[in-house]
Amino acid sequence: MDEFEIIRRFFSRADRGDGIVVGIGDDGAVLEPSPGRQQVTVVDTLVAGVHFPADLAPSDIGYRAVAVNLSDIAAMAATPRWMTLALALPDASEEWLSAFAEGLYAAMAEFGVALVGGDTTSAPVVMTTVQITGEVEPGRALLRKGARPGDGVWVTGTLGDAAAGLAGLEGGPMHRELVARFTRPSARVAYGQKLAAAASAAIDVSDGLVDDLGKLCAASGVGAEIDAGLVPLSAGLREQVDTETARRYALTGGDDYELVFTSSGAPPDGGIMPVTRIGSVVEGDGVVVLADGERLAVDAGGYRHFA
Ligand code: ADP
Ligand code: MG
Numbered sequence: 001m002d003e004f005e006i007i008r009r010f011f012s013r014a015d016r017g018d019g020i021v022v023g024i025g026d027d028g029a030v031l032e033p034s035p036g037r038q039q040v041t042v043v044d045t046l047v048a049g050v051h052f053p054a055d056l057a058p059s060d061i062g063y064r065a066v067a068v069n070l071s072d073i074a075a076m077a078a079t080p081r082w083m084t085l086a087l088a089l090p091d092a093s094e095e096w097l098s099a100f101a102e103g104l105y106a107a108m109a110e111f112g113v114a115l116v117g118g119d120t121t122s123a124p125v126v127m128t129t130v131q132i133t134g135e136v137e138p139g140r141a142l143l144r145k146g147a148r149p150g151d152g153v154w155v156t157g158t159l160g161d162a163a164a165g166l167a168g169l170e171g172g173p174m175h176r177e178l179v180a181r182f183t184r185p186s187a188r189v190a191y192g193q194k195l196a197a198a199a200s201a202a203i204d205v206s207d208g209l210v211d212d213l214g215k216l217c218a219a220s221g222v223g224a225e226i227d228a229g230l231v232p233l234s235a236g237l238r239e240q241v242d243t244e245t246a247r248r249y250a251l252t253g254g255d256d257y258e259l260v261f262t263s264s265g266a267p268p269d270g271g272i273m274p275v276t277r278i279g280s281v282v283e284g285d286g287v288v289v290l291a292d293g294e295r296l297a298v299d300a301g302g303y304r305h306f307a
Contacts, residue, residue, distance in 0.1 A: 001092045003120045010101040011085065017114040019081060029116035031082055031133075038138050042072035043131040053169050054125065058096045060183035062103030065128040067185045068206065070111055071257040074192030075204040077142035078134030080113045085130050088123035111189055140196045144219035147201040147262035151281040153224050154267055156188050156259045157274060158234040159209055160246055163253020177236045185257035191275075194268040195261055202261035208252040210298050213260050214287045220262075226279030228291040251289060251298055 001009075012024050022030035033039060046065055048054040066083065073080045085104070089096075108115060113132060165182035168174040188204075195202055203216045209231065217224050231250045238246055261267070262281050269275070282288075289296040 001094065001097075006092055006097060006120055007118075010097045011115060011118060011120075013101075013105060013115075020114060020116055023114070023116050024118075029082070029084070031116065034135055036138065037135040038141065040073060040076045040078040040134045040136055040141055041131065042069050042076070042134075043129060044068050044072065045127060045129040048126040053166075056169070056183065057103075058099040059103035059106075061126065061128065062100040062105075063107045063184050064103075065130045066104055066107035066111075066113065066132075067187050068257065069130045069132045070107070070113070070187030070189055071185065071204040071206065073132055073134045074187050074189040075142065075202050075259055076134070076136070077140060077192045077196035077199075077202070078136045079193060080111055080132050080134040080189065082116045082133045083108065083113045083130060085115060085118035085128065086121075087118065087129075088121050088125075088127040090122065090124055090126065092122075111187065136196070142192070142196055142199055142202045142261075144201055144203050144216045147216060147220035147222050147224075147281045148264070149222055149281050149283045151200050151262040151264050152277045153213065153226055153279040153281060154261055154263060154275055154277050155205070155209070155232065156191055156270060157186070157256070158232045158237065159205065159251075159256050159258060160231075160237050160249030160253050161234050162255035162257070163249040164237055164241055164246075166253075166255060173240060175236055175240045177234075178240060182255055185255065187257060188259045188273075191268070191270055191273065192259060195259070195263075198265070198267050199261040199263045202259055205254070205256045205258045205260055207254045209256075209260065210251050210287050210289060211254075216260065216262070217281075217285060217287060220281075221285075223282045223284035223286050223288065224279055225282050225288045225290065228289050228296055230276065230278040232274055232276045232278075247291075
């Protein structure tokens with residue numbers, strides 16, 4: 001199968017949709033933004049063996065490639081619209097491509113994103129680069145900057161599950177629910193939009209809670225104090241690992257794709273998704289983690305590239 005056949009067979013499903021003047025097939029896509037709205041553009045590359053286990057199911061690779069970008073869109077309080085995909089593959093097996101496309105389109109359909117272009121090349125390992133463009137009302141994009149001392153620090157969902165799931169995929173004890181938190185992360189897009197008017201700052205948790213909250217603090221010029229005992233853990237995680245490990249995963253494990261945000265008042269209701277206050281914004285800098293009233297030494301960084 002050559003590149004053209006791959007595009008025609010796997011990546012040319014209904015590329016018509018709102019605002020698509022010219023979709024896949026020309027040298028570029030022509031898009032019509034909604035009048036008066038600002039655009040938010042995000043991009044993320046995932047490399048086999050670096051960001052996910054090389055033997056991960058292709059449908060999960062496809063789903064995740066979209067979901068991790070939607071998480072950035074969610075953290076900006078934007079509405080996702082258009083997507084491009086640069087796909088690099090060592091070989092082009094029909095079975096692999098069809099499963100990959102199934103996961104990719106499942107995530108796109110769930111969030112109303114249309115694929116409008118891309119690039120297909122060969123490479124020694126699988127690499128996906130997805131770029132998504134979304135829209136916001138002018139000035140309403142939610143930034144890392146804006147947290148003020150006295151604001152509460154809140155998180156959506158539960159933390160640490162994806163790290164435990166990844167450990168399972170890498171040969172540790174397997175727990176299906178936790179593995180699914182790694183393979184099929186839930187981008188908090190709808191909730192992110194509700195935060196546009198309610199939060200002072202936000203970031204999504206891709207590298208680990210302490211690490212990502214630290215980035216929000218640095219951008220806002222503030223510090224944060226959080227209580228490890230308040231960080232929400234799922235029942236599955238508490239059953240599967242000891243308290244110490246659960247806490248470590250929740251504080252420093254990455255890949256949860258939940259939102260951490262700051263707010264001066266009570267945030268919007270999350271419905272069945274828990275929204276939990278874990279601490280406060282303080283003057284100064286850095287993130288202090290308290291456990292039973294004592295300062296906990298957190299081996300900071302989540303995952304840093306080129307560190
Ligand atoms: P060019 O050589 O002009 O860059 P290509 O031949 O690479 O164009 O691509 C042809 C068309 O197919 C373009 O519209 C491009 O955006 C689209 N395309 C290529 N690869 C993909 C992909 N993996 N997913 C979606 N669209 C793709
Ligand atoms: Mg061209």
